[in-house]
Amino acid sequence: MDQSLIFDLELINRYDKAGPRYTSYPTALELHSEFSESDYRQQIELSNRNGGPLSLYLHIPFCDTVCFFCACNKIITKNRQHAEPYLNHLIGEIQLQAELFDQNRPVNQLHWGGGTPTFLNASQMQRLMQATRDYFQLYSNDQGEYSIEVDPRETDSQTIAQLRELGFNRISLGVQDFNPEVQKAVNRLQSKSQTFAVLDSARAQGFRSINVDLIYGLPLQTVDSFAETLDQLIEKSPDRFSIFNYAHLPDKVKTQRQINAEQLPLPAVKLAMLQMIGQRLNAAGYVYIGMDHFAKPNDELAIAQREGKLYRNFQGYSTHSDCDLIGLGMTSIGRIADSYLQNTKDISVYAQRISTKQLAIAKGLLLTEDDRCRRAVITQLICHFYVEFLPIETEFSIIFADYFANELAQLIMMQQDGLLVLSNDKIQVLSAGRLLIRNICMVFDRYLVKKNQQFSKVI
Ligand SMILES: C[S@@+](CC[C@H](N)C(=O)[O-])C[C@H]1O[C@@H](n2cnc3c(N)ncnc32)[C@H](O)[C@@H]1O
Ligand code: SF4
Numbered sequence: 296m297d298q299s300l301i302f303d304l305e306l307i308n309r310y311d312k313a314g315p316r317y318t319s320y321p322t323a324l325e326l327h328s329e330f331s332e333s334d335y336r337q338q339i340e341l342s343n344r345n346g347g348p349l350s351l352y353l354h355i356p357f358c359d360t361v362c363f364f365c366a367c368n369k370i371i372t373k374n375r376q377h378a379e380p381y382l383n384h385l386i387g388e389i390q391l392q393a394e395l396f397d398q399n400r401p402v403n404q405l406h407w408g409g410g411t412p413t414f415l416n417a418s419q420m421q422r423l424m425q426a427t428r429d430y431f432q433l434y435s436n437d438q439g440e441y442s443i444e445v446d447p448r449e450t451d452s453q454t455i456a457q458l459r460e461l462g463f464n465r466i467s468l469g470v471q472d473f474n475p476e477v478q479k480a481v482n483r484l485q486s487k488s489q490t491f492a493v494l495d496s497a498r499a500q501g502f503r504s505i506n507v508d509l510i511y512g513l514p515l516q517t518v519d520s521f522a523e524t525l526d527q528l529i530e531k532s533p534d535r536f537s538i539f540n541y542a543h544l545p546d547k548v549k550t551q552r553q554i555n556a557e558q559l560p561l562p563a564v565k566l567a568m569l570q571m572i573g574q575r576l577n578a579a580g581y582v583y584i585g586m587d588h589f590a591k592p593n594d595e596l597a598i599a600q601r602e603g604k605l606y607r608n609f610q611g612y613s614t615h616s617d618c619d620l621i622g623l624g625m626t627s628i629g630r631i632a633d634s635y636l637q638n639t640k641d642i643s644v645y646a647q648r649i650s651t652k653q654l655a656i657a658k659g660l661l662l663t664e665d666d667r668c669r670r671a672v673i674t675q676l677i678c679h680f681y682v683e684f685l686p687i688e689t690e691f692s693i694i695f696a697d698y699f700a701n702e703l704a705q706l707i708m709m710q711q712d713g714l715l716v717l718s719n720d721k722i723q724v725l726s727a728g729r730l731l732i733r734n735i736c737m738v739f740d741r742y743l744v745k746k747n748q749q750f751s752k753v754i
Pocket of ligand 1: 408446469
């Protein structure tokens with residue numbers, strides 16, 4: 296596959312409108328409160344009939360200090376006592392949910408996200424993993440894809456060793472930017488030495504895939520300052536980089552109001568940053584996976600993409616397409632059979648529901664056949680930059696050219712602009728279209744028309 300990226304400012308300006316990141320389709324905005332517990336139980340029955348491995352996502356919401364840019368679902372507290380009751384409820388939910396699923400289904404994928412999972416202390420992490428092992432079929436031979444998000448400010452080499460011992464084999468480090476002025480502007484002071492110490496420990500402990508999160512578009516960043524951060528990290532040779540575009544939505548994310556908008560880099564500077572990122576990572580041997588993600592060619596994401604087996608879920612790109620995902624913890628999102636569902640965002644409601652042995656679902660969505668068909672097209676495009684019509688036609692009993700006649704007509708303009716090639720049997724995205732992949736996916740999104748203003752821009 297052609298891995299190159301083309302940075303055409305005129306094209307990007309023309310197409311760069313707000314759009315979803317398609318970690319699901321329909322997006323989480325479509326979830327509604329009419330979705331009931333009985334809907335969920337029906338979907339679990341279907342899921343158990345289909346069988347197959349499971350994926351678990353556990354949400355640990357706490358952070359010690361706030362990073363002003365952060366759009367994650369988190370609770371800021373210096374009080375470590377808050378973790379204990381939450382942990383008890385999380386373990387309660389694990390038990391409640393596990394009882395609904397067939398016991399023989401192995402957990403191929405496990406992810407602890409946050410917030411900051413390592414806000415938990417060593418014995419709390421041990422208890423959480425043990426409870427998960429008690430109620431679900433976790434592998435003990437390192438065969439599963441078990442990953443954790445780690446804030447290097449909240450971790451040391453002892454914790455990394457413990458995480459490996461608990462069964463984690465993939466790790467993601469939040470870094471964002473090393474420049475001291477940028478760090479001050481976003482209230483995240485994090486030294487290179489503490490970051491590298493954690494990265495070195497993870498490698499020494501045999502973590503199979505080490506990812507680094509960076510953000511471009513933060514206040515006071517320049518192309519040169521961000522290049523410096525990137526070069527220092529490239530030297531350390533992590534397996535993957537997730538380089539997110541900072542989404543400044545102060546109306547929606549309160550803490551972002553503490554960021555001085557005048558200090559944000561202009562769109563042209565952000566584009567130059569993106570170009571620099573693409574060039575440097577390419578020169579260092581990383582391939583562009585898509586949507587902010589880069590990986591070494593021998594990383595499992597790059598391999599899955601070459602083999603046509605890449606998938607996208609709420610944690611980003613993934614190699615496990617076939618797993619139903621159980622979300623555990625407040626705000627967590629699951630995907631079971633033909634549904635998506637999300638737990639309550641209110642920690643006290645979560646506690647009350649679980650302590651009275653009820654599930655904590657706040658909203659959900661049953662997918663229609665049309666949703667499933669569009670999801671298949673969008674997932675294929677965003678993961679592999681092409682979609683062949685025949686597999687979609689076979690799976691959904693449609694004639695692609697008829698069913699998507701309107702959408703294909705809309706793509707003609709993108710073809711004329713060199714973003715993609717339309718043929719009788721497939722859509723192939725070209726280099727110039729790779730950075731604009733979500734704009735291409737948006738053509739297939741039936742829900743979008745009314746929602747544009749709620750998403751961040753692509754670049
Ligand atoms: C849950 S945090 C990672 C774990 C840990 N809390 C930490 O910060 O190291 C997930 C990642 O989301 C990204 N992120 C958060 N808010 C963002 C925003 N507004 N725009 C772009 N990326 C963002 C950051 O790169 C962050 O590392
Ligand atoms: S970026 Fe990570 S540490 Fe910072 S507030 Fe968000 S979740 Fe917490």
